[in-house]
Amino acid sequence: MTLKIDHVSREFVSNAGELVTALDNIELVIEDQEFICFLGPSGCGKTTLLRIIAGLDTATSGRVVHDDHEICAPDPKMAMIFQEYSLYPWRNVLENVAFGLELRGIDRDTRIKEAERYLDLVGLEDFSRSFPYELSGGMRQRVAVARALAVDPAVLLMDEPFGALDAQSRNMMQKELLDIWNKTKKTIVFVTHSVDEAVFLADRIVVFTPRPGRIRENIPLNLPRPRERTSAEFASIRRHVLDLIDETSKSGKV
Amino acid sequence: MKKNLKYFLPIIVIFCWEVIAIVVNNEFILPRVESVLAILAEPLKDLFGSGSLLENAYMSIYRVVTGFLLGACVAIPLGILMGRVEWLDDAIDPILQVLRPIPPIAWIPLALAWFKIGFGSILFIIFIGAFFPILVNSIDGVKRVNRTWIETAQIFGASNLQLLIKVIVPAALPTIWTGLRVGFGVAWMSVVAAEMLPGTTSGLGYLIMYAYNFGQIQVIIAGMIVIGLIGLCIDFLLRQVERRKLHWQGMER
Numbered sequence: 001m002t003l004k005i006d007h008v009s010r011e012f013v014s015n016a017g018e019l020v021t022a023l024d025n026i027e028l029v030i031e032d033q034e035f036i037c038f039l040g041p042s043g044c045g046k047t048t049l050l051r052i053i054a055g056l057d058t059a060t061s062g063r064v065v066h067d068d069h070e071i072c073a074p075d076p077k078m079a080m081i082f083q084e085y086s087l088y089p090w091r092n093v094l095e096n097v098a099f100g101l102e103l104r105g106i107d108r109d110t111r112i113k114e115a116e117r118y119l120d121l122v123g124l125e126d127f128s129r130s131f132p133y134e135l136s137g138g139m140r141q142r143v144a145v146a147r148a149l150a151v152d153p154a155v156l157l158m159d160e161p162f163g164a165l166d167a168q169s170r171n172m173m174q175k176e177l178l179d180i181w182n183k184t185k186k187t188i189v190f191v192t193h194s195v196d197e198a199v200f201l202a203d204r205i206v207v208f209t210p211r212p213g214r215i216r217e218n219i220p221l222n223l224p225r226p227r228e229r230t231s232a233e234f235a236s237i238r239r240h241v242l243d244l245i246d247e248t249s250k251s252g253k254v
Numbered sequence: 255m256k257k258n259l260k261y262f263l264p265i266i267v268i269f270c271w272e273v274i275a276i277v278v279n280n281e282f283i284l285p286r287v288e289s290v291l292a293i294l295a296e297p298l299k300d301l302f303g304s305g306s307l308l309e310n311a312y313m314s315i316y317r318v319v320t321g322f323l324l325g326a327c328v329a330i331p332l333g334i335l336m337g338r339v340e341w342l343d344d345a346i347d348p349i350l351q352v353l354r355p356i357p358p359i360a361w362i363p364l365a366l367a368w369f370k371i372g373f374g375s376i377l378f379i380i381f382i383g384a385f386f387p388i389l390v391n392s393i394d395g396v397k398r399v400n401r402t403w404i405e406t407a408q409i410f411g412a413s414n415l416q417l418l419i420k421v422i423v424p425a426a427l428p429t430i431w432t433g434l435r436v437g438f439g440v441a442w443m444s445v446v447a448a449e450m451l452p453g454t455t456s457g458l459g460y461l462i463m464y465a466y467n468f469g470q471i472q473v474i475i476a477g478m479i480v481i482g483l484i485g486l487c488i489d490f491l492l493r494q495v496e497r498r499k500l501h502w503q504g505m506e507r
Contacts, residue, residue, distance in 0.1 A: 056405055080409045086402045089502035090424045100410035103420070133505035151410060 001067050001154055003030040003053065003187065008062035010048055010213075021212035022048045025062070028206065028215065030189060032154075035181060037202035038191045041245065045213025046191045047159055053189065054080045054157050066155070076104075079148035080157040084164045086144050087132040093143050094119065094128035100151035111150075118146040121180060138169035145180065155187045162197070174200055178225060195241050199234060200227055205241060209248040216248050285472035293476035301473055304464050305456060311480055313456040317373070318445040321380025322438055329385045329437070330430060333392020334422065343393065354390065358383035358444040362451065371453035376445065383444035384437040391433025395426030428496070428503040435492045442485045 010023040022045040030036050038046040051057035053064050055074040064071040066078070079100070087096050094115050101111035119125050122142040132140055141161055148156055162170045174197060181188055192198050198205045199221065207216040219241065223233055268287055275286045297307040304310070336343040361382050365375035399422055407421045449459025458477050465473035496503070 054409060056408065074409045074411055076411055078409070080406070082402050082406065084402075085400055086406045088403060088421070088424070089505055090427075090500075099407075099420075103407065103410045103412050103416055131502060131505075133502060 001032040001187070003155060003189075004065040005029070005049070005053070006063050006065060008049065008052060008059045008064065010045065010052065010057070011060045023052075023059075024212035024214050026213070026215060028218075030155075030187060033185050033187055035178075035188045035201060035203045036190065037198040037205045038189065038208060039195065039198045039205050039241065039245075040193065040208030040213075040216075040248075041210055042193060044208040044210040046208050048213070050080075050157050050159055050189060050191050053155075054078060056080075076151070077153055078155040078157055079151055079153040080159065081141070081144045081148050081161045083160045084137070084140070087140055087147075089132050091131075092128065093124065093130050093132070093135070096132065096143055097147045097150050099147055104151065114150055115146070118150045119143075121149065121183065122146045122176070136169070137165050138173055141165065141173060142176070145177070149180070149184060149186075153186065155189065158188065158190045160191055160193070163192070163194075170197070175226070177201070195238055195245065196229065199223075199238050199241065200229060207241060207244050207248075216244055282469050282471060285475065289472040290475045290479070293472050294479065297480075301461065301465070302468055302470070304461055307458075307461070307476065307480055310456055310458050310461045310477075311484060314445050314449065314458045314481075315484065317376055317449075317457065318380055318438075318441050321377045321445070322384045322441045324377065325381045325384030325437060325441065326388055326434060328381075329388035329433075330392050333389045333430070333433075334396050334418070334426070336389075337393045337396025337426070338418075338422070350386075350389070354386045358440065359447050362448065365448075366451070371451065375451070376448040376454070376457075379444045379448040380441045384441040387436040387440055388430070388433040391436070392426065392430050395429025395433075396422055398429070399425040428500045431492070431496050431500060435489060435496075438488060438492065439485065442481075442488070446481055 005026055005028040008023055008026045009021065011019055011021050014020050026049060038049065040046050048057060052059050053071065055071050055078075058072070066075060088099065091099065094112065097115035097119055098111040101114055106114070116125065116128065119128055122145055124139060124142055124146065127135065127139065132143065135143065144161070145156075162173050165173060177188075178201065190198075190201060202221055204221065205219040207219065208214065209216045219237070221237060223237070227234055271284070272287045275284045278284050281289065293301075293307070297311075300306050305313075336346060358379050361379055362375070365378045369375040369378055403421050403425055404417065407417050412420065445457070446459035448454075449457035450463045454460045458481050462474045462477035462481075465471075465477065
């Protein structure tokens with residue numbers, strides 16, 4: 001399986017009536033089981049690209065191809081995890097996790113069993129009858145991850161999934177995500193504006209420049225996992241990426 | 255003391271009423287508390303050949319429930335449709351904005367012209383009373399459904415029907431429910447007003463108007479108390495459903 005982003009551009013008309021290029025001719029191939037991070041300041045189009053991959057948005061030109069078929073609408077082989085507010089507050093945790101299976105017409109017993117299995121995977125088996133508002137932010141995102149995994153997608157699309165969490169839960173969730181990724185071997189496309197998060201998680205970091213959104217650099221990371229945030233290698237990659245972002249944001253202002 | 259004020263105040267009000275009634279000493283202006291209580295104590299007693307309090311209350315409730323359900327059956331689907339389909343909303347909204355501020359009672363002459371005196375025109379007035387609050391809240395509820403909830407369903411490949419049934423309607427339900435509560439309140443006020451129309455021969459509105467003709471002020475007040483209590487009870491029931499079934503309201507996270 002590969003995910004091919006083929007000369008994708010996206011333009012839109014701003015409220016002021018100007019034509020804004022959110023993405024300019026993006027070319028990228030994402031390999032099977034790869035953990036890739038889209039990194040860049042807000043407004044650089046990384047979320048727009050993720051939404052195009054997800055089939056929630058359409059490219060002005062170019063196309064996204066997944067296993068020889070072009071993405072025009074949400075694809076059953078992909079699941080997306082949003083930053084927040086994605087759980088249904090009127091459903092309990094188990095019913096939330098089973099939601100995707102329910103839409104696909106899986107019978108009740110099977111989908112409950114599957115949902116329980118994935119709740120187990122994210123360590124929330126004791127909370128299946130709780131409602132989202134009874135959970136902490138980190139737990140809610142774990143439910144969202146379980147819900148996405150339950151439909152057995154090949155690709156997980158994550159849009160700043162830990163962006164609304166406090167630093168501690170965020171670090172914990174990053175570790176757990178790597179754990180889950182190891183167990184399930186999904187391809188993960190992860191959008192973030194945190195350099196630290198990207199360096200901790202990714203096999204490859206794609207750094208975006210803002211307005212027009214372009215790929216500044218593709219940085220493969222060969223650091224072994226688990227990665228130590230305080231190690232010298234970690235710090236040097238971090239510095240390199242930070243410099244890139246600094247540079248692009250400066251040039252963006254001129 | 256401040257906390258108990260809500261229990262004390264009714265007692266004070268009733269006490270003052272009694273004192274004033276004794277001073278005025280005229281049953282045709284202000285009857286004594288006990289004569290009103292005497293009427294309330296016998297809800298099954300026939301009052302000057304117009305049926306008992308209970309019979310008339312039943313008639314009013316029957317009318318209001320029928321008209322209210324009719325209004326809800328039209329307003330909720332239309333509201334959901336208008337909330338989802340922008341051009342439809344744009345097309346209907348101006349008419350809605352003009353019709354909405356017209357009080358249900360102002361429709362009475364038209365109702366009489368169209369449906370003649372009787373059940374039809376009363377039903378129409380109740381329908382109008384219930385319809386607008388339910389419609390407006392349904393539109394609003396559907397429009398304000400969190401975009402992420404919709405997109406999550408789309409990601410999982412929801413069809414339009416699934417999206418409607420499994421996301422839009424449950425998400426909008428608390429707002430729709432508020433519309434139902436407000437709509438019922440207006441419908442209840444409308445039925446009492448509509449029953450005062452000439453030619454009506456049952457219902458609490460009729461009863462208190464008829465009692466006026468006989469100078470039976472204690473029946474009027476007893477009827478008003480029953481009207482108030484029924485409205486209160488129904489609102490309480492609707493609130494209870496809201497608390498049990500829509501407990502997630504305001505807790506979206």
